[in-house]
Structure formats: C-alpha cells, structure tokens
Amino acid sequence: xxxxxxxxxxxxxxxxxxxxxxxxxxxxxxxxxxxxxxxxxxxxxxxxxxxxxxxxxxxxxx
Amino acid sequence: xxxxxxxxxxxxxxxxxxxxxxxxxxxxxxxxxxxxxxxxxxxxxxxxxxxxxxxxxxxxxxxxxxxxxxxxxxxxxxxxxxxxxxxxxxxxxxxxxxxxxxxxxxxxxxxxxxxxxxxxxxxxxxxxxxxxxxxxxxxxx
Numbered sequence: 001x002x003x004x005x006x007x008x009x010x011x012x013x014x015x016x017x018x019x020x021x022x023x024x025x026x027x028x029x030x031x032x033x034x035x036x037x038x039x040x041x042x043x044x045x046x047x048x049x050x051x052x053x054x055x056x057x058x059x060x061x062x
Numbered sequence: 063x064x065x066x067x068x069x070x071x072x073x074x075x076x077x078x079x080x081x082x083x084x085x086x087x088x089x090x091x092x093x094x095x096x097x098x099x100x101x102x103x104x105x106x107x108x109x110x111x112x113x114x115x116x117x118x119x120x121x122x123x124x125x126x127x128x129x130x131x132x133x134x135x136x137x138x139x140x141x142x143x144x145x146x147x148x149x150x151x152x153x154x155x156x157x158x159x160x161x162x163x164x165x166x167x168x169x170x171x172x173x174x175x176x177x178x179x180x181x182x183x184x185x186x187x188x189x190x191x192x193x194x195x196x197x198x199x200x201x202x203x
Binding site: 024026043044 | 131132133134135137
C-alpha cells in the first residue's frame with residue numbers, strides 16, 4: 001500500500017529506529033512499510049496516524 | 063521493579079520445567095526407558111496450564127529485549143506465512159511419498175507399512191488443522 005510515512009518521518013526529523021521504538025515495533029517493520037512491502041495492521045496504522053497527529057488517509061493512500 | 067522481578071521468576075520457573083522436560087525425554091530416548099518419557103510428558107502437562115495462565119506476561123518478555131522490540135506483528139505475519147507454506151509442503155511430500163511407496167508394494171512389500179504411517183500422519187495433521195480452524199473461527203466470530 002502506498003504511503004507517505006517517510007515524508008512524515010522526515011518532517012518530524014526522526015530516524016526509523018526512534019520511530020520504531022516509539023511505536024513499539026522493530027526498525028525492519030518501519031523500513032518495510034516505507035518500502036511498501038508490508039501493510040501494517042489497523043491497530044498499527046492508527047498508532048502511526050496518532051503519532052504524527054494526522055488522519056490515517058493522510059499517511060496511507062489506497 | 064517488583065513486577066519485573068516477579069515476571070523474571072515466573073520465566074525462570076517456566077524455563078526450568080521446560081528444560082527438565084526436554085532432558086527427560088532425551089534421557090529416555092538414549093536409555094530406551096519409557097519412564098523418562100512419561101516423566102517429560104507429566105512435566106509438560108504441569109507447565110502447560112501455568113504457561114497459558116501467564117501467557118501475556120511471557121509473550122511480552124519474549125518479544126522484547128532491554129525494552130527494545132525484537133518480535134512484532136510483521137514477524138508474526140512472516141511466521142504465519144512460513145508456517146502455512148511449511149505445513150502444506152510437508153503434507154504434499156508425505157502424500158506423494160506414501161503413494162510412491164505403495165505403488166512399489168509388489169517389488170518392496172516390506173515398506174508398505176511406511177506408506178500407511180505417512181498417510182495416518184497426514185490425516186492426523188488435517189484433523190488437528192481443522193480443529194484449530196474451528197477454534198479460531200469461534201474465537202473471532
């Protein structure tokens with residue numbers, strides 16, 4: 001699934017490691033989501049959206 | 063701090079029982095003594111309800127190391143996919159192997175029993191799979 005996670009992460013100036021730690025996932029998961037190789041669960045998608053204080057549809061594009 | 067220590071003690075008990083169970087069946091296998099195998103089963107039956115009762119606590123302990131997540135939803139997804147593939151391929155190999163052995167029953171009749179054992183294992187695997195499917199269907203419906 002297309003997403004703008006990398007963009008939002010860059011806007012907040014945080015590393016994949018930091019984001020993974022804050023979201024309680026592995027860095028590999030963040031990397032896979034950004035490379036659009038893995039679609040996060042609904043729970044994780046909501047967590048990501050809440051973390052960046054945006055709506056899910058702002059980050060994940062159908 | 064007290065909570066962490068309690069979890070560590072629980073984990074230690076789990077590891078002790080699991081280790082003892084493993085040592086028992088390995089010893090039974092080496093010495094050809096069924097009593098050790100029965101002991102390992104008893105230890106397993108003791109530790110199973112204990113594990114189920116504390117499952118969430120143990121899960122958190124085993125999926126994190128020093129506060130860092132080492133196993134998350136993606137790892138579980140990969141394990142699930144690999145497990146399904148492994149199960150399917152193993153079933154297929156067992157079936158084809160069994161059929162091949164039975165096809166040669168006129169030449170090698172002494173190996174026919176291996177084919178029947180393989181078929182039995184396939185049937186047992188499918189039954190367990192169906193029971194698990196029904197359980198999770200009920201759980202998530």
